[in-house]
Every structure is written in structure tokens, then in C-alpha cells.
Amino acid sequence: MTETAPAPYAGPKRILSGVQTSGSLHLGNYLGAIVKFVRLQEEAECFYFLADLHAITVWQDPAKLAGQMREVAAAFIASGVNPNKAAIFPQSAVPEHAELAWIFNCVARLGWLDRMTQFKEKSGQHKERSSVGLYTYPVLQAADILVYKATHVPVGEDQKQHLELTRDIAQKFNNDFGAPGFFPITEPVIEGPGARIMSLRDGAAKMSKSDPSDNSRINLLDEADAIAQKIRKAKTDPEPLPETLDELKLRPEADNLVGIYAALAGRPKAEVLAQFTGQGFGAFKPALAELAVERMRPIGDEMRRLMADPTEIDKVLKAGVEKARAVAGPVVAETKTLVGFWDAKA
Numbered sequence: 001m002t003e004t005a006p007a008p009y010a011g012p013k014r015i016l017s018g019v020q021t022s023g024s025l026h027l028g029n030y031l032g033a034i035v036k037f038v039r040l041q042e043e044a045e046c047f048y049f050l051a052d053l054h055a056i057t058v059w060q061d062p063a064k065l066a067g068q069m070r071e072v073a074a075a076f077i078a079s080g081v082n083p084n085k086a087a088i089f090p091q092s093a094v095p096e097h098a099e100l101a102w103i104f105n106c107v108a109r110l111g112w113l114d115r116m117t118q119f120k121e122k123s124g125q126h127k128e129r130s131s132v133g134l135y136t137y138p139v140l141q142a143a144d145i146l147v148y149k150a151t152h153v154p155v156g157e158d159q160k161q162h163l164e165l166t167r168d169i170a171q172k173f174n175n176d177f178g179a180p181g182f183f184p185i186t187e188p189v190i191e192g193p194g195a196r197i198m199s200l201r202d203g204a205a206k207m208s209k210s211d212p213s214d215n216s217r218i219n220l221l222d223e224a225d226a227i228a229q230k231i232r233k234a235k236t237d238p239e240p241l242p243e244t245l246d247e248l249k250l251r252p253e254a255d256n257l258v259g260i261y262a263a264l265a266g267r268p269k270a271e272v273l274a275q276f277t278g279q280g281f282g283a284f285k286p287a288l289a290e291l292a293v294e295r296m297r298p299i300g301d302e303m304r305r306l307m308a309d310p311t312e313i314d315k316v317l318k319a320g321v322e323k324a325r326a327v328a329g330p331v332v333a334e335t336k337t338l339v340g341f342w343d344a345k346a
């Protein structure tokens with residue numbers, strides 16, 4: 001098949017993103033993704049899903065899975081995602097995601113998946129014992145995005161490679177099935193100091209819910225005392241904060257804390273650095289703790305309120321599923337026609 005330049009996509013701007021329902025959300029998920037969900041809901045039609053199909057690529061306790069899913073929904077709403085503006089829904093309740101993923105499994109090439117670094121990191125030494133789902137995870141992610149013909153996807157930097165795969169799949173599908181511009185060539189929205197939040201214990205590792213040390217991350221449900229204590233204990237060095245961003249970059253832990261401050265304050269990193277230049281962590285950490293508590297406490301409180309009564313969340317989810325299926329259904333139907341499947345309704 002000869003590759004051609006991507007044909008322009010003529011559909012509307014549409015935003016999509018999701019968060020796995022595999023456990024407590026942390027500041028990295030919040031600053032890397034959820035903050036952008038809130039901003040983008042003012043700009044276009046938005047679909048924010050609770051990625052439970054992705055979550056089960058590693059073992060999840062069936063007795064806890066639905067509760068974890070509601071927790072992520074509560075995090076979205078408590079952070080300011082407005083269910084009247086954005087559809088919020090569980091991925092597993094919209095079967096079109098899995099249906100399109102199968103077709104994309106037949107479009108994507110093994111060599112493309114073999115290059116995915118997240119699979120290598122997550123499967124570690126035990127590749128043969130990993131689920132097949134973990135391997136094809138980025139193909140499902142492409143389906144999540146393209147089943148809504150989403151043009152923009154707000155994510156943290158760790159998802160950049162998966163987004164490139166989505167673009168490759170869209171382009172190959174459009175070429176293979178003679179449908180230029182059918183799927184958009186989606187743009188990732190990865191910007192600002194929140195795009196890569198690192199562990200509080202190791203400036204070289206990303207903040208992650210699977211890190212065994214709870215002190216490595218700030219969870220959205222942490223109480224004010226825990227937030228302040230984790231920041232107090234965060235790994236740093238004895239030097240005062242430098243003058244330039246280039247000097248700061250050489251000190252990953254310090255760089256991370258200044259980045260967190262900037263992302264929480266919604267200010268450029270250079271401006272934050274200018275404010276604290278020459279000061280040590282004895283002064284910077286309390287300022288950061290105060291800001292983090294001020295920003296995160298209302299979110300945690302609202303999450304606890306929402307999670308105490310699942311009926312409110314479930315109402316939002318049911319409406320979200322309806323909105324999502326109204327878009328995803330016709331896209332899958334058209335895709336199946338392009339592939340050449342028999343149509344029972346024809």
C-alpha cells in the first residue's frame with residue numbers, strides 16, 4: 001500500500017481523553033490531564049471516559065472495580081468537569097470502543113506495537129506472563145479516540161508515543177480503505193509544566209499510582225496534613241534555587257517541585273523561579289505545601305461528598321453513555337461499511 005499525505009479532515013473539533021480506573025488518582029493525573037479537561041470543555045464537544053477496559057489489562061479486584069470507576073468520575077466532577085458540557089462515561093458501557101479496537105488490531109502492525117515503551121516498562125521482566133490486552137492497549141486507545149473522530153486529546157507526556165500510534169492507525173486505515181480524511185489525524189494536547197510530574201522521591205521516575213511508596217505521590221484523596229507532610233519529606237538538595245531554568249534542569253527533584261508549583265498556580269515556571277531564586281527549600285517547601293493544600297483540599301472534599309452517594313454519579317454516567325453512543329454508533333457503522341462487512345439493515 002502506498003502512503004499518501006494525510007487528507008484534511010473536515011469534521012468538527014472534538015476533545016477526548018480518559019483515565020484508568022485502576023486505583024487512586026494522583027497529582028500527576030490531575031495536572032497532566034484533568035486540569036486540561038476543564039479548560040477544553042469551554043472550547044469544543046468533549047468526551048471524558050473512565051478507562052475500565054484499560055484497567056483490566058492488569059488484575060483488578062471485581063469487588064472494587066465499579067467503585068474505582070466512580071472514584072475517577074468523582075475526581076473529574078470535583079475538579080470542575082461539567083457533565084452538562086462534557087460526556088463522562090465508563091468505557092465498558094460503550095461497546096463501540098472494543099468493536100473498533102478489533103478492526104484496528106487488524107490495521108496496526110506488530111512492529112509498531114513492539115516499539116511501545118510503556119509496554120516494556122509495565123511488563124518488565126515478565127513479558128510472557130503479561131496479558132495480551134496490555135500489549136494491544138495502545139490499539140484500544142486509538143479506538144477510544146477515533147470512535148469519536150476526536151481531533152484533540154489532552155494527555156500527559158507519557159502518552160505521546162501512543163498518540164503517534166493513533167495517528168499512524170488513522171492514516172493507514174484511511175489509505176487502506178480508500179477513505180481520505182475519514183478518521184482525523186489527532187493532535188495531542190501536551191503542554192505546560194504539568195505535562196510530566198515526577199515522583200516526590202525520585203526526580204527521574206514519573207509520579208505513578210503503581211509506585212509502591214505512597215510518599216512518592218500526592219493522591220487526590222489525601223488530607224491536608226498528608227499533603228503537607230509528603231511535600232516536607234520530598235527529596236531535594238541543600239542548594240538554594242538557581243537563577244535560570246537551565247540550571248534548574250540539572251537538579252531534577254528541585255525542577256519537579258518548581259514545576260508542580262507553577263502548574264498549581266497556573267503560572268510560567270520561569271516566573272515562579274524568579275520569585276524564589278536564592279531561597280532554600282526551607283522557604284520553598286512550606287509555600288508549595290500551602291498552595292497544594294489550598295488547591296487540592298476542596299477537590300478531595302467534593303470527591304468524598306460525591307462518593308458517599310453513588311446515585312448522583314450514576315445519573316451523570318447514564319447521560320454520558322447516551323451522548324457517547326450517539327456519536328460512536330454511527331462512526332462504527334460507517335467503519336464497518338468501509339471494511340466491507342455485511343449490513344443486516346441494508
Ligand code: AQP
Binds near residue numbers: 195198210
Ligand atoms: N506523572 C504524570 N505527570 C503528568 N501526567 C500524568 N499522567 C499520568 N501520570 C502522569 C496522565 O494522566 C492521564 C491518565 O493516566 P492513566 O491513569 O490512564 O494511566 P497512566 O499514565 O498509566 O497513569 P499512572 O498513574 O502512572 O498509572 P500506572 O502507575 O498504572 O502507570 C494520562 O493522560 C497520563 O498521561
